[in-house]
Amino acid sequence: MKLIGVDLGGTTFSVGLVSEDGKILKKVTRDTLVENGKEDVIRRIAEAILEVADGEETPYVGIGSPGSIDRENGIVRFSPNFPDWHNVPLTDELAKRTGKKVFLENDANAFVLGEKWFGAGRGYDHIVALTLGTGIGGGVVTHGHLLTGRDGIGAELGHVVVEPNGPMCNCGTRGCLEAVSSATAIRRFLREGYKKYHDSLVYKLAGSPEKADAKHLFDAARQGDRFALMIRDRVVDALARAVAGYIHIFNPEIVIIGGGISRAGEILFGPLREKVVDYIMPSFVGTYEIVASPLVEDAGILGAASIIKERIGG
Amino acid sequence: MKLIGVDLGGTTFSVGLVSEDGKILKKVTRDTLVENGKEDVIRRIAEAILEVADGEETPYVGIGSPGSIDRENGIVRFSPNFPDWHNVPLTDELAKRTGKKVFLENDANAFVLGEKWFGAGRGYDHIVALTLGTGIGGGVVTHGHLLTGRDGIGAELGHVVVEPNGPMCNCGTRGCLEAVSSATAIRRFLREGYKKYHDSLVYKLAGSPEKADAKHLFDAARQGDRFALMIRDRVVDALARAVAGYIHIFNPEIVIIGGGISRAGEILFGPLREKVVDYIMPSFVGTYEIVASPLVEDAGILGAASIIKERIGG
Structure with missing residues (x-):
């Protein structure tokens, strides 16, 4: 099984296809374009997930987001980087558009999980x-x-x-x-x-x-x-x-x-x-x-992908 | 089942018989007399345990000690209050003398456990x-x-x-x-x-x-x-x-x-x-x-007794 990790930032977002042992096999980076509104951002993230997943068995997506996160329910409560995001049910919205199970975590938590599963914390x-x-x-x-x-x-x-x-x-x-x-x-x-x-x-x-x-x-x-x-x-x-x-x-x-x-x-x-x-x-x-x-520049995607490992068990 | 908690201090130690819901039913307090050497201190703690346990079903003892503790192995590595204590196998020594299973924890950890099981942390x-x-x-x-x-x-x-x-x-x-x-x-x-x-x-x-x-x-x-x-x-x-x-x-x-x-x-x-x-x-x-x-002055004994709850499950 391969993993999909989404590193959501205020300027750009990246979506990566990640092997079980933490290699990035495919990756796309897009401008976030927060100013276009949350609907548009979510739609384009979903598109990038489907693009990266093409032809692979990828039932799960992990996403690391800045801001205050309701991790249990997959909701972005608010984020200084996304002024119009208030209680956005991000995992549900992405699941609806991609047919995948999506897990959400604060980006700093995703970072430590990435290190635990794929980096210096192994x-x-x-x-x-x-x-x-x-x-x-x-x-x-x-x-x-x-x-x-x-x-x-x-x-x-x-x-x-x-x-x-x-x-x-x-x-x-x-x-x-x-x-x-x-x-x-x-x-x-x-x-x-x-x-x-x-x-x-x-x-x-x-x-x-x-x-x-x-x-x-x-x-x-x-x-x-x-x-x-x-x-x-x-x-x-x-x-x-x-x-x-x-x-x-x-x-x-x-x-x-x-x-x-x-x-x-x-x-x-x-x-x-x-x-x-x-x-x-x-x-x-x-x-x-x-x-x-x-992990350097891959820390975001690997951290996001590792959320899957953490939630479903390695 | 009743619990026995031992609050070990540099000046005095206290041993209490504690009910499942955290009431102190019996209690003795003795001078620690560190200067008499560790053998003597351990012997007198064991005596106090047997005295307090008299006639009750008390298979377990919890002990909270200051200093650096090897909690897994029940060893007091060292303690500023007990100059001659170095890697003392306290739980083994007390078990030998009392026939009971003994659990050891640092006193500050015992304190938070006491609050969790019997105090403000319930x-x-x-x-x-x-x-x-x-x-x-x-x-x-x-x-x-x-x-x-x-x-x-x-x-x-x-x-x-x-x-x-x-x-x-x-x-x-x-x-x-x-x-x-x-x-x-x-x-x-x-x-x-x-x-x-x-x-x-x-x-x-x-x-x-x-x-x-x-x-x-x-x-x-x-x-x-x-x-x-x-x-x-x-x-x-x-x-x-x-x-x-x-x-x-x-x-x-x-x-x-x-x-x-x-x-x-x-x-x-x-x-x-x-x-x-x-x-x-x-x-x-x-x-x-x-x-x-x-918990005030009972915090030491209740904390020590709660180590048992924590280790064997409440």
Whole structure:
């Protein structure tokens, strides 16, 4: 049996045909065109599913969506990326149009499931996963099971406070991990830093303070730029406090970090691993690994496909 | 069937005979006398078990112990309270002496189980519990199951960083919840505050800065003492950030706070509930309760007895 995974994003969506062992056999990516309305988006997702499934036995579809999800009933309650989506019965709508059984999960939960079934989490029962991108998403597998909480809205690992009275977060609280260590936070630090540090390499690499982003930051840090290293340290220190907290809470075998920022490599992971040791109790030293997600650009589709594995059993 | 619960502490231990519905029918409390060596302590616990069990059908014993526990094998790996205890096979030793099947759990895990089976957590599948005492312990039930992690050392909820670069914690990190919101931290704040705030009501109630503790703090705060309210606010603010984090992570039905400090009542819980709302995302508002443990001084024995319920099924 092959799996179909749908990675639904605010700008594009991707649909992939995935083998049982996590290879992407076929893939289409389309513009989401949220502005055309939800009916149109759903219709085009269904078309892409049928296109990708052509001729294959694919009774199941998994879909990972941003926003607040009713996972039991397959409903997107609301999503900042889709202003006109309120309580959309996404799985029913897609099932009607494709004849397949559809499972829905929050995209960060799908990410940790993808790692569990096809990525760095294979063989582990205790996994903490963070996606560092525009926002910071979290997913947790504990004692072999996805942690979702009473209403399915748990594992919001990006919204623990790491800098009391720190920068304002989109969620309305100050100093959340997302407000310090996300790509958005880094762009804001770089814009704000220009006045004082305008001769930093970051701005030369970026061309202008408005264009400066996480990639420029880590590239400049790798070359020893003082300002870039200062921002890098702030981002890593906050992340290390959060990760150390998750290690204390979940006693995981592995902490997997994905999203765009995870591609920074050792300039991020080196000091992160060191700092986490500073922040944990001695009894936790040596109990975990911290790794970058190996799934990279396939994480979305593989995560979505793995929802099927999780729901029907591997 | 009746249950036997053993609450093992560094100063005293208590053994109780507990009914299926969580009433303590008989109870003995003895000095632990750690200085007499572990053989003697174990022998006297076994005697107390047999004394309490006299004439009753009690095939099982649950024991809650501080320190690092190998819950699967019933071994106390080490415990700060018992300097000569290293990898002590406590359940085997007690089983040999009593003829009963013995289950061992970390005391903070026993606390959340006690709440689940006999306290404020009855009927809930998602419970976060904190004990605010000399240290801060944590226990979590998520999706109906006790969270222990890979090595059984998870749910260390007292060791998340709430004040970066804050007071040094016993665990070696700065600014842990335990270093700000435990009874020990409060005593330290009160000693340190004497120089500047020596006319505070706290010190009048206590008699001397050395004697000032959490009870004096909350009593003075209730009477509007400015210094006491300042310390209360710091303690509550740190606790609120941690609790908000746990709500984001576990999406629990209930957060239960026990230990000596939980007896402070509204002077603690009123501002705590308000502050937590400030720190959580809007989608979590109204999803949880925050309550004081109703088990009070019986929490230790009932928690220990509930380990039996958890292991053999209620």
